[in-house]
Amino acid sequence: MENLLTIQEMSRLTGLSAHTLRYYEKVGMLEGVSRNEQGYRAYSEADVSWVQFLVILRELDIPIREMKRYSDLRSQGPSTVHERRLMLEAHQSRVQQQMRKLGDNLGKIADKIQYYKGMEEEVEAGIK
Amino acid sequence: MENLLTIQEMSRLTGLSAHTLRYYEKVGMLEGVSRNEQGYRAYSEADVSWVQFLVILRELDIPIREMKRYSDLRSQGPSTVHERRLMLEAHQSRVQQQMRKLGDNLGKIADKIQYYKGMEEEVEAGIK
DNA sequence: GGTTGCATTAGAGCGCGCTCTAAGCTGTAA
DNA sequence: TTACAGCTTAGAGCGCGCTCTAATGCAACC
Numbered sequence: 001m002e003n004l005l006t007i008q009e010m011s012r013l014t015g016l017s018a019h020t021l022r023y024y025e026k027v028g029m030l031e032g033v034s035r036n037e038q039g040y041r042a043y044s045e046a047d048v049s050w051v052q053f054l055v056i057l058r059e060l061d062i063p064i065r066e067m068k069r070y071s072d073l074r075s076q077g078p079s080t081v082h083e084r085r086l087m088l089e090a091h092q093s094r095v096q097q098q099m100r101k102l103g104d105n106l107g108k109i110a111d112k113i114q115y116y117k118g119m120e121e122e123v124e125a126g127i128k
Numbered sequence: 129m130e131n132l133l134t135i136q137e138m139s140r141l142t143g144l145s146a147h148t149l150r151y152y153e154k155v156g157m158l159e160g161v162s163r164n165e166q167g168y169r170a171y172s173e174a175d176v177s178w179v180q181f182l183v184i185l186r187e188l189d190i191p192i193r194e195m196k197r198y199s200d201l202r203s204q205g206p207s208t209v210h211e212r213r214l215m216l217e218a219h220q221s222r223v224q225q226q227m228r229k230l231g232d233n234l235g236k237i238a239d240k241i242q243y244y245k246g247m248e249e250e251v252e253a254g255i256k
Numbered sequence: 257g258g259t260t261g262c263a264t265t266a267g268a269g270c271g272c273g274c275t276c277t278a279a280g281c282t283g284t285a286a
Numbered sequence: 287t288t289a290c291a292g293c294t295t296a297g298a299g300c301g302c303g304c305t306c307t308a309a310t311g312c313a314a315c316c
Contacts, residue, residue, distance in 0.1 A: 007293075018293090019275055026296095038282060040293055053240075056233045064273065078247065085244040088237050099230055105184045106223055109216050112181075116213040119206065135263075147305055150264090166312060168263055192303065 004034065004042035014051045021051070027064060029054060029071045060095050132162065132170035142179045149179070155192060157182060157199040188223050 007018045016024070021041075024030050030051065036042045043051075057067050070087055073080035135146045144152070149169075152158050158179065164170045171179075185195050198215055201208035 017275080020273085022295090023274065038293075040282095056236055058273095059229060060233050060237070078251070081244050081247050081251075085241055085248070088241050088244070092234060092237055092241070095230055095234055099227055099234075101187060102223055102227055105188050106220060106227075108184055109188070109220055113213055113216050113220065116209050116216070119209050120213070123206070123209070145305080146263090148303085151304065154266095166263070168312095186303095 002044050004036070004044060005048065007041050007043070010041075010043045010048065010051065013048055014055055016051065016055065024051070024054065028068050029064075031071070031075060057091075060091060061098075062091055066091075130172050132164070132172060133176065135169050135171070138169075138171045138176065138179065141176055142183055144179065144183065152179070152182065156196050157192075159199070159203060185219075188219060189226075190219055194219075 005013070007021055010016075010021055011018050014021070021030070025033060025041075030047065033047060034042045034044065054067060054071075057070070062070075066087070070084060073084050073087075133141070135149055138144075138149055139146050142149070149158075153161060153169075158175065161175060162170045162172065182195060182199075185198070190198075194215070198212060201212050201215075
């Protein structure tokens, strides 16, 4: 029916280690992963999409606790769509603010780099 | 001569806790902080600028180890200006890449938010 | 003299997100 | 038959960046 994936294949597709995939499952962010005859995890295509989404959340520095909360809402079905949207919007603006801060700080670093360049040129000139 | 600051004033000016200020000094990122008659730290204006710069580095997610390395170079004087610039440039491009990644992921989150909005409207329409 | 308040130190403790270990099971190949 | 590869689990361990604790000291005020 479905073509199911081993943990190694899942690892390759998501960039998460097998250890981390088991850990995510253990903390409750991955429910209903099926097993084959040998008791090995057998991930569906839907599992892949979900884990890839988790990876995005993680890359946005959303804490595991929050991701777990989001997963729980998702498990409860469509009635939680509004709350899920609010969570995403909250993180969206947090990350936007963080990006502004990074931009500001990058500017200050750029200034410092320019200042250093000036110093390096002076030293060169001095040597001559 | 100089007007020197207590650790509390330094804390207020930099946003770092007194604990953290002592920690930064202990790991070697703040050398030559003077003391008053009672043995209390007495920070100079130059110390303030330096700590504020450390805060910027920290906000750019530069590890303490790297910041310590940078501090050591700075202590060695102007001969290390070139190496310091290279460090800053390396982090600059790392952060730029990270910001691009954040932007991409924010886009995906925005899509999801739109998708949820659609679902919420459908539910409303369905109820009517 | 006693209390309050603010500082000092060395070192312990903590929350986070993994990351790894040990012991065990199953199927395949030599 | 034996070795190996790949998976399973519970739980220990780790690196990071703080954050806090306990014991102590000193100056000012009641």
